[in-house]
Amino acid sequence: MTTSAIAHEVTYLEAISQALDEEMSQDERVFLMGQDIGPYGGAFRVTEGFQDKYGEWRVLDTPLSESGIVGAAIGAAMMGMRPVVEMQFADFISCAFDQITEMAAKNHYRWGAEVPLVIRAPYGGGTHGGPFHSVCPEAWFFHTPGLKLVAPSTAYDAKGLLKAAIRDHNPVLYFEHKFLYRRIKEVLPTEDFVVPIGEAEIKREGGDISVITYGAMVHVALDAAEALDQEGIDMEVVDLRTLSPLDTDTIKDSVRKTGKVIILHEDTKTGGIGGEIAAILAEECFNALDAPVMRIAAPDIPVPYSPPLEDFFLPKMNDVITAARQLAAY
Amino acid sequence: MEISQSEFLHLYYYLRLTRALEERVTTLYRQGRIVGGAYTSHGMEAISVGYASALQADDIIAPFHRDMGAFLVRGITPGEVLAQYLGKRTGPTKGKDGNVHMGDLKRGIFAFVSHLADNLPVATGAALAFKIRGESRIVATNTGEGGTSRGDFHEALNFASVRRLPVVFFCNNNQYAYSTPLHHQMAIKDVVERAKAYAIPGEIVDGNDVVSVYLTAQRAFQRAREGEGPTFIECKTMRMHGHSEHDSAKYVPRELLEEWKKKDPILNAERQLKKLGYADEPDFHEIHMRVEKEIESAVEFAEQSPLPEGPEALEGVFAANPVEVLI
Numbered sequence: 001m002t003t004s005a006i007a008h009e010v011t012y013l014e015a016i017s018q019a020l021d022e023e024m025s026q027d028e029r030v031f032l033m034g035q036d037i038g039p040y041g042g043a044f045r046v047t048e049g050f051q052d053k054y055g056e057w058r059v060l061d062t063p064l065s066e067s068g069i070v071g072a073a074i075g076a077a078m079m080g081m082r083p084v085v086e087m088q089f090a091d092f093i094s095c096a097f098d099q100i101t102e103m104a105a106k107n108h109y110r111w112g113a114e115v116p117l118v119i120r121a122p123y124g125g126g127t128h129g130g131p132f133h134s135v136c137p138e139a140w141f142f143h144t145p146g147l148k149l150v151a152p153s154t155a156y157d158a159k160g161l162l163k164a165a166i167r168d169h170n171p172v173l174y175f176e177h178k179f180l181y182r183r184i185k186e187v188l189p190t191e192d193f194v195v196p197i198g199e200a201e202i203k204r205e206g207g208d209i210s211v212i213t214y215g216a217m218v219h220v221a222l223d224a225a226e227a228l229d230q231e232g233i234d235m236e237v238v239d240l241r242t243l244s245p246l247d248t249d250t251i252k253d254s255v256r257k258t259g260k261v262i263i264l265h266e267d268t269k270t271g272g273i274g275g276e277i278a279a280i281l282a283e284e285c286f287n288a289l290d291a292p293v294m295r296i297a298a299p300d301i302p303v304p305y306s307p308p309l310e311d312f313f314l315p316k317m318n319d320v321i322t323a324a325r326q327l328a329a330y
Numbered sequence: 331m332e333i334s335q336s337e338f339l340h341l342y343y344y345l346r347l348t349r350a351l352e353e354r355v356t357t358l359y360r361q362g363r364i365v366g367g368a369y370t371s372h373g374m375e376a377i378s379v380g381y382a383s384a385l386q387a388d389d390i391i392a393p394f395h396r397d398m399g400a401f402l403v404r405g406i407t408p409g410e411v412l413a414q415y416l417g418k419r420t421g422p423t424k425g426k427d428g429n430v431h432m433g434d435l436k437r438g439i440f441a442f443v444s445h446l447a448d449n450l451p452v453a454t455g456a457a458l459a460f461k462i463r464g465e466s467r468i469v470a471t472n473t474g475e476g477g478t479s480r481g482d483f484h485e486a487l488n489f490a491s492v493r494r495l496p497v498v499f500f501c502n503n504n505q506y507a508y509s510t511p512l513h514h515q516m517a518i519k520d521v522v523e524r525a526k527a528y529a530i531p532g533e534i535v536d537g538n539d540v541v542s543v544y545l546t547a548q549r550a551f552q553r554a555r556e557g558e559g560p561t562f563i564e565c566k567t568m569r570m571h572g573h574s575e576h577d578s579a580k581y582v583p584r585e586l587l588e589e590w591k592k593k594d595p596i597l598n599a600e601r602q603l604k605k606l607g608y609a610d611e612p613d614f615h616e617i618h619m620r621v622e623k624e625i626e627s628a629v630e631f632a633e634q635s636p637l638p639e640g641p642e643a644l645e646g647v648f649a650a651n652p653v654e655v656l657i
Binding site: 031057058060062063065067068069070071072073074075076077078079080081083098099102103106107108109110111112113114116145146148169170 | 422423433457459648
């Protein structure tokens with residue numbers, strides 16, 4: 001283990017960049033495809049300087065052609081490459097839906113072809129992106145067998161999960177939250193590490209109420225937990241980190257400990273991942289529950305643009321606090 | 331360009347094998363022994379046999395459902411095909427998928443999905459891998475004229491051309507996409523027109539002439555191998571059966587079928603073989619008997635193969651995944 005002389009804090013965005021850089025430098029099969037990722041460095045500058053370092057063919061600027069890009073990445077992956085596709089915004093992943101759900105997700109099941117593909121999807125609201133630059137599309141793919149879905153909430157997880165995704169033998173959708181890009185940072189280990197896919201993490205231990213969440217909402221939950229601490233309500237925050245396959249053991253263990261649960265996500269409520277978690281708890285933890293399962297999610301509307309509208313749309317700390325007080329009263 | 335006797339006899343053998351196998355598929359379907367749909371390339375065999383025969387062993391094909399000849403040329407056996415049709419564990423997908431939905435990376439075959447033209451971007455990706463690694467391998471892919479209306483067709487051609495990828499696009503223009511005739515599919519007369527917009531050289535060949543397909547494919551493959559980029563080859567043909575074997579295709583004018591019957595690719599090949607002095611009736615008969623024998627043992631293999639057990643349905647969703655932690 002090495003210790004750097006000066007601990008350097010790394011943003012969530014830099015962590016993503018570092019993961020790509022490290023994987024590309026130690027594995028020549030890894031290459032990047034996407035729109036404007038070359039000389040421009042990507043819409044969010046995740047790949048700034050990459051083309052100078054790795055060349056035009058490993059940092060490949062593509063036409064505006066999501067389905068074609070993902071299809072091509074699938075073909076390259078089956079030929080032994082490790083493509084990482086950047087969706088400029090997660091919203092545009094809908095253009096590649098067919099290639100992801102029909103080709104990438106089913107190839108191994110149908111005929112044993114491995115598709116080691118990563119699709120990076122900058123997602124989520126809070127940046128006034130409006131209906132086409134803010135969406136949380138994870139539930140569309142959560143329902144598709146054959147895909148792995150990850151959604152890190154910290155710089156550490158962002159780096160470790162991306163490295164794990166690139167080394168995985170399966171298609172992995174990597175949901176990186178745009179709101180977190182430059183807002184959070186931490187010191188990361190200097191040695192190589194991965195965050196295993198399929199493992200949730202307790203981000204805050206508590207005994208009274210479990211908040212099960214992921215992505216940017218982890219920070220909303222942590223803020224709420226701090227505020228509630230002063231009221232004597234001790235919240236546990238479970239960060240799913242991987243959405244598929246779900247770490248149901250960690251979820252159930254937490255709920256069995258606390259007996260009360262809030263499921264929190266930024267995605268809209270109906271058909272969201274929270275519904276599935278609630279169903280699992282109803283089926284498998286019914287006797288452990290001391291109160292109804294509560295869900296906090298965005299209303300069933302497109303993500304609106306204007307600040308008051310978007311602010312209304314996004315789940316907030318106060319929503320969690322209100323729900324927690326109700327649960328605490330049971 | 332000339333074709334040698336051995337090359338032509340190779341093509342003829344695979345034409346006969348494809349025809350005999352798919353005729354057996356039709357029979358098995360009519361007997362109710364095939365549980366799902368049956369899709370054949372009856373009358374269009376010259377296209378898949380022709381292009382697949384022009385490839386090298388380590389090249390890749392990304393075919394579609396009128397490409398039985400290509401599967402056979404690449405080494406999928408008639409027994410495996412019938413096992414697949416019967417849902418047996420010995421089929422290439424072990425019962426997970428049916429009919430022509432087969433693939434095997436060891437034999438360089440990308441399985442296609444029913445969403446036609448989806449395989450074209452995937453084909454460009456394999457070509458991209460070869461280009462990145464500096465290999466001289468190439469990819470051949472095929473779709474029907476109906477598939478060329480989909481966005482994935484256009485995205486694939488555009489990307490392949492922009493990056494001069496070693497991929498050759500074939501189009502089996504058999505006049506009908508299910509019941510939709512060509513003039514309701516596109517406002518152009520020749521599908522090859524589509525390639526112009528992507529600056530891809532295009533050619534039209536007689537899809538019922540296996541030698542033309544073979545020689546044209548060879549030239550295009552050579553171009554691709556030499557770094558000259560993609561070619562688009564429209565193979566004009568006619569779908570002589572329904573979209574699938576349940577479809578009587580009453581919407582196709584009988585006169586049209588009668589006309590195309592005269593251009594049958596096997597009869598066509600036999601005329602040419604005789605003219606070149608490469609083979610005659612006794613040779614055709616000998617090959618016919620050989621092929622029939624192969625089909626008989628294929629049926630036997632498929633029928634004697636075990637069905638999968640129900641819970642095997644749960645296997646293989648994910649690739650077994652020891653995460654490689656690089657030190």
